[in-house]
Amino acid sequence: MKLYLNKVSSATARVRIALALKGLKVEEELVTIFGDDAASRRPEYRALNPQGLVPALLTDSGWLITQSLAIIDYLDQIAPEPPLLPAEPEQRAFARSVALAIAAEIHALLPPRIGARLRSLPGVGPEEVASWNRHWVSEGLSAVEALIARRRTGRFVVGDRPSIADIVLFPQTVGAARIGLDTAQWPNIAEIAGHCRAIPAFAENAPVSPK
Known part of the structure; x- marks a missing residue:
């Protein structure tokens, strides 16, 4: 592949x-x-x-x-092992919903092409784009924190095994810190990110900073 x-x-x-x-x-x-x-x-x-x-x-x-x-x-x-989705239907749906809340609702507003389009508008410069990014990441992660807080029972978003929810959440926390947001304001997210970072598969494949 x-x-x-x-x-x-x-x-x-x-x-x-x-x-x-x-x-x-x-x-x-x-x-x-x-x-x-x-x-x-x-x-x-x-x-x-x-x-x-x-x-x-x-x-x-x-x-x-x-x-x-x-x-x-x-x-x-x-490659079914280890599975990236919980077996129980409601937990599986919840893992997917957290992943989509980040991928479809937060990340979709942040890619380079969005920033380029914003900067092409009158009166919009780098600081306005940075403010746009901080706003949507803050609003989005606050909602995700509330969702996780309702149902979290283990070390990760769903239980004690990383799932697709953690795979999507962890890189977004790296991005949040990169734009100057303190993830400590989201205690569940910050704790989960810490558990993820202790796993080499997460730590060694985190998004890098733009040069």
């Missing part, structure tokens, strides 16, 4: 964490995502992935899978 990625990307981090948890090895190809000449904007990559996003996984049979949650679901099916 071949993974198209950028290690700054929290979506990429999700997939790399899942691969590491399952002990799967893939070929990696860097796709630059910043600047007008980024590889993600070029026709060659758009021919492969029309969205121009990372990550994207090319399977052994030649199928391209886009979107990190779809890739993680695929990995969970081809």
Whole structure:
């Protein structure tokens, strides 16, 4: 398999964490995502992935899978151990709902293309974009903290084993700290992130800071 990625990307981090948890090895190809000449904007990559996003996984049979949650679901099916979703239906749904609250409601407002579009509007500069990012991360993680606080019974979002919820949550906490937010304001999230960081699969595949 071949993974198209950028290690700054929290979506990429999700997939790399899942691969590491399952002990799967893939070929990696860097796709630059910043600047007008980024590889993600070029026709060659758009021919492969029309969205121009990372990550994207090319399977052994030649199928391209886009979107990190779809890739993680695929990995969970081809390599079932350790499972990335709880077995109990309500817990499974809750893990998915936390993952989607981050991937679809927080992260969707933060990628480079969103920042680039905002900066193209009159009166919007880097500080306004930074304020936009802090607002949506703060609002989103506050909601996620409330959801977790209602149901948490173990070391992670659902029980004592990392699930897709933790795989999506952990990179977002790294991103929150990167933009100057103190994750201690969300005690459950901060504690879960600490447990995740103690696992090499998480710590070694956290998103890196942009250069």
